[in-house]
Each structure stands twice: as structure tokens, then as C-alpha cells.
Amino acid sequence: LIETFSTFARTRMPKLSRPDVDDILNLSTAIVIDQKRMGNNLRSTVGTATEINTYLRLLFSRLGKPFIGPSFYFSFNHPEGMCPHCHGLGKQVKIDLDLFLDKEKSVRGGAITHPHYKTGGFLWNELVNLAIVDPEKPLKEFSDEELNLLLYSEPFVIKNSKEKLAYNRTFEGIARKLEKAVTTKAEDETDEDEKNAYTRYFNYQTCQHCGGSRLNERAKSVTINGCTIDQVCSFELVDVLPYLQEIKDEISKPILRKAQFLLQQLIEIGVGYLSLDRAVGTLSGGESQRVKMSKQMDCNLTDMLYVLDEPSIGLHPRETENLLKILFRLKDRGNSIFVVEHDPDIIKAAEWIVDIGPGAGKHGGNVVYNGEPSGLENSQSITGKYLFNDKKNGFKRKAANGFFEIKNATANNLKNVSVKIPKTVLTCVTGVAGSGKSSLVHQCFDKQHPEAIVIDQSPIGKSSRANAATFIGVFDLIRKEFASATTADASLFSFNSKGACPKCNGQGVLSFELHFLDSVKTICDECEGKRYHSEVLEWKFQGKNIAEVLDMTVNQAYEFFTAVKIRKHFRLLQDVGLGYLKLGQSLSSLSGGESQRLKIAAELNRESNIYIMDEPTTGLHMSDIDTFYKIVKTLVDNNNTVVIIEHNLDIIKYADWIIDMGPEGGKNGGELIFEGLPEDIVNCERSHTGKYLKNCLQA
Numbered sequence: 131l132i133e134t135f136s137t138f139a140r141t142r143m144p145k146l147s148r149p150d151v152d153d154i155l156n157l158s159t160a161i162v163i164d165q166k167r168m169g170n171n172l173r174s175t176v177g178t179a180t181e182i183n184t185y186l187r188l189l190f191s192r193l194g195k196p197f198i199g200p201s202f203y204f205s206f207n208h209p210e211g212m213c214p215h216c217h218g219l220g221k222q223v224k225i226d227l228d229l230f231l232d233k234e235k236s237v238r239g240g241a242i243t244h245p246h247y248k249t250g251g252f253l254w255n256e257l258v259n260l261a262i263v264d265p266e267k268p269l270k271e272f273s274d275e276e277l278n279l280l281l282y283s284e285p286f287v288i289k290n291s292k293e294k295l296a297y298n299r300t301f302e303g304i305a306r307k308l309e310k311a312v313t314t315k316a317e318d319e320t321d322e323d324e325k326n327a328y329t330r331y332f333n334y335q336t337c338q339h340c341g342g343s344r345l346n347e348r349a350k351s352v353t354i355n356g357c358t359i360d361q362v363c364s365f366e367l368v369d370v371l372p373y374l375q376e377i378k379d380e381i382s383k384p385i386l387r388k389a390q391f392l393l394q395q396l397i398e399i400g401v402g403y404l405s406l407d408r409a410v411g412t413l414s415g416g417e418s419q420r421v422k423m424s425k426q427m428d429c430n431l432t433d434m435l436y437v438l439d440e441p442s443i444g445l446h447p448r449e450t451e452n453l454l455k456i457l458f459r460l461k462d463r464g465n466s467i468f469v470v471e472h473d474p475d476i477i478k479a480a481e482w483i484v485d486i487g488p489g490a491g492k493h494g495g496n497v498v499y500n501g502e503p504s505g506l507e508n509s510q511s512i513t514g515k516y517l518f519n520d521k522k523n524g525f526k527r528k529a530a531n532g533f534f535e536i537k538n539a540t541a542n543n544l545k546n547v548s549v550k551i552p553k554t555v556l557t558c559v560t561g562v563a564g565s566g567k568s569s570l571v572h573q574c575f576d577k578q579h580p581e582a583i584v585i586d587q588s589p590i591g592k593s594s595r596a597n598a599a600t601f602i603g604v605f606d607l608i609r610k611e612f613a614s615a616t617t618a619d620a621s622l623f624s625f626n627s628k629g630a631c632p633k634c635n636g637q638g639v640l641s642f643e644l645h646f647l648d649s650v651k652t653i654c655d656e657c658e659g660k661r662y663h664s665e666v667l668e669w670k671f672q673g674k675n676i677a678e679v680l681d682m683t684v685n686q687a688y689e690f691f692t693a694v695k696i697r698k699h700f701r702l703l704q705d706v707g708l709g710y711l712k713l714g715q716s717l718s719s720l721s722g723g724e725s726q727r728l729k730i731a732a733e734l735n736r737e738s739n740i741y742i743m744d745e746p747t748t749g750l751h752m753s754d755i756d757t758f759y760k761i762v763k764t765l766v767d768n769n770n771t772v773v774i775i776e777h778n779l780d781i782i783k784y785a786d787w788i789i790d791m792g793p794e795g796g797k798n799g800g801e802l803i804f805e806g807l808p809e810d811i812v813n814c815e816r817s818h819t820g821k822y823l824k825n826c827l828q829a
Contacts, residue, residue, distance in 0.1 A: 158435040158466060163422050165415035165439060165721075172219045172316045173207050176413075177363055177406030180396065180425055182370075185389035186406075189382055190359045194352035204352070204359050206344035213340035216313075220344040220407075221334045223312045225305040227281075230331055233269040237280075241269045242304065245327050260288055262301050281305040308332075318411045344407075363406040366796045367396050370406065388428070395424040399456055400449035403564030403796025416444030427456065432464035442473040443748050446562040446777050447822040454479050472751050474517055478503060485511045491683040491710030516752035525827070527807060528555045528766060528786045534575070541573035542566065543800035547791075550805065551575060554769045555786035556762060558776050560819040561803070564795025567775045571742060575773065582740035585729045590717050595626055595636070598720075599680070599713040602732050604699035611693060612676060616669040623676045629666040631657035661714075680714030687713055702731040705761055707754035721749055730761070740771045747778040755780045782819070783808060783826040790817045 133140075168179060177183035187201040205211040212218030235241040238258050240249040247254045258265045263272065263280045272280070282303040312332055319334040336342040343350065343360035350358050355376060362370060371393045374386055396402060399420045404413075413421065419441060426436065441457075442450050450473060461467050471477060483506055485499040499509040506514040530552030539547040544566050551557055559567045576582055590601065599605035605624075613620035621627040630636030634654035638661040641651050653659040660667065660677040667675045672690065682690060688700040688709075703709060706727040720728065726746055733741070747755050759781060765772050766786070776782055788811050790804040804814045808827060811820040 158433055160435040160437055161426065162437045163419055163426065163439075163441070165419045165443065167415060168410035168413065168418045168421070170318045170411035172221065172318050172409055172411070174410045175363075175406060176367075176404050176408045176410065176421060178207070179410050179421055180392055181428075182389050182392050182406055183363070185385050185392075186359055186362060188385050189377070189389070190352055190354060192382055192385075193354050193377070193379055194359075195354070196352060198348060198352055204345070204349050211345055211349050213337060213344055213346050215339040216337035216344065218344045219313065219316055220337055220340065220342040221319075222337050223309050224333050224335060225281075225309055225331055226333050227305070230305065231269055236268050237263065237265040239268075244308070244331055246308070247304070257304070260301065262288070279303070318409060360407070366403055366405055367393055368402040368796065368798070371397065392424060392428055395427040395456065396421070398452045399424055400445055400452060400563045400795075403794075403799070414444060419443075423456065426460065430463075434465045435468065436460060436465055437468045437470075439470050440472065440749065441469065442471060442476055444563060444745065444777070446560075446818060447475065447779060448562060448818045450475050472749070474752065477513070477517060483513075485509070485513050488512060489710075490707075491685055493685070494710070512753050513751070525784065525808070530555050530787065531769070534579070534771075536570070536574050536578070539570060539574045542569040543797060544569050544574070545800045547800070547802050549789055549802055551771070551773060551789070552787045553771050554766065556766050556772045556774065556784065557787045557789060558774050558782045558785035559789045559791065560776065560782060561791035561799065562793075562795050562818055565791040565793075565799035566801075567791050568744070569800070570789070570791060571744075571773060571775055576742055579740055582742050583733050584742045584744075585726055585733060585746065586744040590720070590725045590729060596717045597680070597714050598684070598703065598708070598711050598717070598728060601717060601728060602699050602703065604696055605713075607693065607696050607699070608679065608691075609676075611691070611696070612669065612671045615671045618669055622666050622669070625661035629662045629676070631661055631663050633657070634661070636661045677714075680712070682713055683709065684711050684713065685709040702734050703728075705734075705757065706731045707750060707757055724749060727758075734761070739769075741765060741773070743772070743774045745775055745777065747776065747781055752780065759784055779823055779826050782823060788819070790814070790819050792816070792818060 168174065175183070177186070183205075184201075187204040190204050191199065191201040200210075202208040203211050206213070206218035206220075208218075213220075216222050230242065230244055232241050232243055237254075240254075242254070242257075247257065263276050269277070280303065282305055283301065284306075285300045285302040288299060288301050308331070319329075319332070337344075340346070340350075343364075345360050350360055352358065355373070357373065362373060365373065371390060374390055374393070377386060379386075396404070401417055401420050401424075404417070404421075410418065410421070419438070423438070423441065438457075441453055445453060454476065457467050457469070469476060469480070477483065480503060483499060483501065483503055484497065485506065487494050487496065487498045488510065499506055499511045499514065507518040508514075531554040533550040533552050535548070535550055537548045539549075543564075547566070547570060549570070559571055561567050572584075576584060590596075597605075599608065606620075609620045609623040612618070612623045619628065622629045625631070625636035625638075631638075631654060633656040634640055638654055638657065638659045639651040640654050657663065661680075662675075662677055667677055669675065671679070674690070679687065679690070684700050684703045688697055688704065691697060691700070703711065708724065708727055708731065711724070717725070717728075726744070726748065727750075730743070730746065747758060750758060755778065762772055762774070762781075763784075774781065774785075782788065785808055788804065788806065788808055789802070790811060792799050792801060792803045793816050803817050804811050804820065808823060811817055812824040812827060814820045
């Protein structure tokens with residue numbers, strides 16, 4: 131592959147070293163299906179990512195009435211098919227003029243607040259010199275025509291631009307130009323709390339002309355069986371399938387067969403509640419992984435090696451069964467399937483188990499067991515101990531101290547749901563994917579109780595400068611320990627301040643932008659990835675320099691430091707199962723489950739009466755779930771209300787109260803199926819959760 135690039139490109143590509151192993155034998159071509167989000171580009175949807183949209187476009191170009199021609203006429207990513215007003219995005223990007231302009235000031239005085247036009251800057255200078263509008267007049271005195279000329283004028287040639295010593299020869303309205311730049315990138319709107327100095331100026335609104343369908347009027351005029359292509363894309367996947375099955379046409383059989391097969395995989399794998407027009411940037415990590423997996427089911431290659439990272443995340447036990455069927459189908463085609471997993475049902479279904487351990491961090495890294503599942507029970511494996519432990523504990527349910535009430539909730543797919551959430555106990559909100567759990571908790575309960583501490587799986591930092599130690603606030607204490615022991619300034623021990631390596635500015639890596647490839651990062655050759663300049667590394671505390679301390683795991687640091695305050699922070703990280711993390715590991719490299727547990731550790735220092743957690747057992751081994759439950763039990767014993775959205779039966783079985791949503795996902799969900807004790811849900815015939823929980827509760 132590398133040899134296909136030019137010599138120029140090859141010299142600038144990363145120098146990949148050999149893997150840190152002696153031998154890898156009989157290796158097949160590997161396909162990794164991970165949980166990385168599929169980008170934030172509005173032009174990519176579930177339909178385009180799975181290529182179902184491609185089959186639909188072919189179908190409408192062949193069978194649609196009236197006949198209009200080629201399939202690209204139905205593509206919102208093609209000039210012939212896209213809505214001319216939003217350019218196929220379904221959303222129009224508008225500048226917030228109240229934020230963008232300070233009408234009390236003139237152009238010269240800094241009336242335009244956007245960073246591009248800061249006073250004294252290049253673009254500000256151009257605007258003042260060109261004098262398209264009077265640069266001395268306050269904007270509040272501008273006529274509508276003058277304001278429109280400044281903000282939204284079409285590009286026009288500037289007269290006497292040479293005499294005015296201007297770089298630009300044409301002028302385009304400054305708001306129009308910025309809006310066009312964002313539209314060209316097609317990036318979706320950033321969350322409010324993540325908006326920066328540039329993105330905060332833009333508002334996204336559904337396109338008034340196409341109604342969010344992204345297509346032009348010609349494409350929307352063509353129908354098959356009374357439906358246009360944009361209407362079909364707005365259906366839930368469970369409704370698209372029967373629609374296609376109703377189409378009887380010999381010529382279109384190959385197209386229909388392909389589209390129906392992909393839809394069946396998506397529905398079976400538990401994302402039938404999605405629609406084809408759903409932007410991929412709005413999918414969770416688990417949903418992204420399942421969409422990627424469905425694409426592989428349409429791949430006819432054999433002798434491949436599929437590597438999946440915790441595919442059961444976000445899946446109800448019923449959907450885990452369907453996932454296993456799909457994995458075995460891939461295997462039966464002559465492929466090998468490697469799954470990194472904690473889910474007991476998937477582990478038991480495996481035909482070969484490699485168990486790594488016995489502990490985490492420096493206590494792990496050994497092959498504890500390697501063989502058929504039957505031998506795991508008699509090994510020294512912690513996994514085996516929990517997997518084959520059939521003892522059913524007696525469960526003590528704590529009585530509620532009153533109730534919070536939600537009445538007639540209608541957020542998203544909720545159907546006038548009225549429910550009681552008990553105070554001072556552990557409540558688990560359960561149900562299949564898309565059943566309305568998150569809508570009930572986040573859109574309704576959380577909004578009624580803004581004082582609640584919400585701990586979800588959203589990333590806790592995109593900066594490589596933040597790490598676990600800085601996040602929970604222990605790094606300041608560590609730097610003070612170093613400063614006290616060495617009489618040096620505490621800021622010297624920060625790689626974000628005076629102590630930073632001058633070459634990489636404390637990043638530890640050097641980044642090279644390659645316009646034809648992804649940017650390349652290489653370890654800084656001056657500090658060798660340690661982030662600090664050499665003088666700082668000469669200062670030591672108890673025989674270790676600051677870089678060596680950051681390279682310690684939480685467990686090692688707990689043993690190394692004696693200060694009570696520092697050890698208290700590390701103890702919290704150990705309590706949530708993060709003892710194996712290195713102190714200097716950047717937050718951007720953490721998984722969703724690790725991020726959530728780090729938040730839990732940080733929030734345990736705060737006091738609140740209500741805690742909301744969204745699938746907190748994600749990424750946890752069965753032994754870690756016991757540790758996590760002890761934390762939750764401590765919160766409940768201190769009379770806090772804990773509400774957990776969860777699929778994991780090992781947590782649900784401990785709940786004092788269960789609220790089960792369903793019965794299915796999407797439009798077939800949104801109903802309250804059950805509320806009450808775990809012992810009673812097993813008798814509820816409509817509850818899928820009750821069916822699977824039965825085995826956990828019965829002695």
C-alpha cells in the first residue's frame with residue numbers, strides 16, 4: 131500500500147515501527163469495528179454510511195413517477211439533487227447578528243466582534259480601507275440597505291482597489307462569507323458548552339425551503355407507492371423494510387434484495403429505531419459500531435479477521451442474543467472473530483477464551499487462561515470465578531422515602547408517560563435500545579431537577595493537555611509536594627506552564643499537518659515524550675522526578691505518596707475501578723466508560739441529593755461491577771437518590787425500584803411497561819427485562 135504513494139508523499143508519512151512482539155503467525159487481513167464516532171459531518175447519514183441510500187436512489191430513478199432521470203438527481207450531496215438553499219445539509223447556518231455586531235460602535239471602532247475582524251487585524255484593515263460602507267459611522271445609524279451591503283451583499287468587484295492598497299479585488303458580505311465557509315465544511319452544530327470563540331457565532335435552523343429533507347423540489351416530486359424518497363428516509367428502519375417488501379418489480383429485484391438485507395441486519399442488531407436521514411454525528415459509540423457492523427454483513431470476503439471492541443455496549447440482553455447470531459454468521463462464512471468483551475453471555479458463547487490478568491495495570495499483562503470455555507471454571511481466572519458463580523444472594527430492598535413525580539411526559543417518543551421515581555433509593559430505568567429511557571431521565575426528570583449531578587459517557591476533554599490527575603484536582607497537590615521538597619517554584623512542575631519542553635510546548639509529541647493525509651504525530655525528540663525540559667527532570671521527590679510520577683499508575687501512586695489528601699483522591703479512582711490508569715494519560719484517549727467512571731470519582735467529592743448515571747457499568751469487568759455497586763450503595767445509604775439507566779443485569783438485580791420502558795424501540799416504544807420491585811417485574815409478560823432478570827433473582 132505504501133509503495134503506491136509518490137516518493138515525496140512517502141518521505142512525509144509516519145515511520146511505523148514493528149509491533150512489540152517476537153512473532154505473529156498465520157495472520158489474516160484484519161478489519162477493526164470499534165466504537166469511534168463516525169465523524170460530525172452533516173453530509174453523512176445512516177443511509178449514506180450503510181449505502182442503503184444508494185439503492186434507494188437507483189430504485190427511484192428506475193421506478194419513480196414521474197420519471198426524471200439519473201440516480202444522482204436524488205442525492206442531497208450532488209448539485210443536481212440538493213436543496214439550493216441549504217446545499218443539501220437540511221440545516222441553514224446563520225450568524226447571530228446580536229452577538230456578531232456591537233451597533234453602538236463604528237467599523238473602525240470595533241463594531242464587528244468576530245475574531246477574524248479584531249481591531250488592527252488584517253481583515254479589519256481591509257474593511258476600513260475599502261470603505262464599502264462608512265467606517266466612522268456607528269452601525270445603529272446605518273440604513274437597512276447599508277447594513278445589508280456590509281453583511282449579505284453578493285460578491286462584486288471593488289472599484290479602485292489598487293489605489294486603496296487592498297489585497298482583495300472583490301467584496302462579499304462578511305456574514306454571508308462566514309456562513310458560506312461553515313456550510314462548505316458541513317460540520318454539525320457544536321454543543322453549547324463546547325462552543326469556542328468562532329463557533330459561538332453560528333445558529334443552526336432547519337431549512338425553511340426543504341423542511342430538513344435536504345433535497346430540491348424536482349427530487350421530491352417523484353413517488354413510488356405514494357411516498358417520496360425523503361419521506362422513506364424519514365421512516366424508522368423497521369418501517370422502511372415493509373415499504374420495500376411491498377414493491378413488486380422484476381427489474382429492481384437485485385436492488386431491493388440488497389437494501390432489504392442491510393435493513394434486516396440493522397433491525398436485528400438493535401438499531402431499527404433509527405432513520406436513514408439521521409446524521410452519523412448524532413449516533414452514540416455503540417450505535418456507530420452496530421451501523422459499521424451491518425455494513426460488514428454485506429461483505430462477501432472470506433478468511434478475514436474481525437476485531438470488535440465491546441459490541442454489547444448499549445444493548446439490552448435480548449439484543450445481545452441477536453448480536454451473537456450475527457457474529458456466528460460472520461464466522462460461518464469462513465472468518466475469524468476476535469471480541470474484547472465483559473458481557474457474560476457473549477463470553478459463554480465463545481468457542482475459545484483468552485483471559486488476560488490477573489489484575490489491572492502492573493498486576494496484569496499475563497495470559498491467565500487460553501483455551502475452550504469449559505476449562506475456564508477450574509482455572510485461576512477472576513473471570514471464571516464470576517462467570518460460573520451460580521450463588522444467588524438474598525436481596526434487601528430499601529424502602530422509599532417519598533416520590534418524585536413525572537406527569538404526562540411526551541419528549542421524543544414518550545407517550546404521555548406518568549411515573550413515580552422513589553427518593554433515597556437506587557432506581558434502575560430499563561428497556562430495549564430506543565425505548566425512551568434517556569428521554570424520560572434526561573429530557574424530563576433531569577430538567578425538573580437541575581440540582582442533580584449527571585454522570586454520562588460524553589468525552590471529558592479533547593485536549594491532550596488534560597489528564598486524570600488534573601481532572602480530579604490531585605496534580606496541584608503533587609506539584610506542591612515537589613515544590614516543598616525541592617524549594618523550586620510549583621509552576622516548574624507543570625507541562626502547561628514554565629516546565630514545558632520548549633520544542634513541543636509540553637505536548638510530548640510533534641504534530642505534522644499533511645493536507646493529503648491525516649496529520650502525523652511523532653514523539654518529541656528533545657524531551658522523548660516526557661513533556662518537560664531537562665532541568666525540571668533533575669528535581670526529584672523521594673527519588674522520582676515529575677515525569678516518572680506521571681508515568682505511574684493510580685495504584686502505584688497510592689503506595690508512593692504518604693500525604694492524606696493525595697491518597698484520598700487516588701482512593702476514589704481505585705474505588706471506581708481506575709487503579710490501572712496512568713496519571714499522565716490524556717483524557718482524550720479514555721474510552722466512554724473510563725470517562726464516566728472518572729466523572730463519578732470527581733463527583734463523589736461533591737454533595738448532592740440526586741445522582742443520575744447513564745450506563746455506568748460500560749467497560750467494567752464483572753469483578754469491577756461489584757466494586758461499583760458498593761459506591762452506589764454508599765450513596766444510597768447516605769440517603770441520596772440514585773437513578774441509573776442500565777442494561778446490565780448484575781446492577782439491575784440490586785435495584786430497589788425498577789422503571790421499565792418499551793415494549794420496543796422508536797415509535798413502538800415510549801410506554802411505561804412496569805414500575806415497582808425487581809421481584810415483581812419477572813411476572814410482567816410485556817417486559818423483556820423481566821424475562822432475562824428472572825434467572826438472576828431465582829435461587
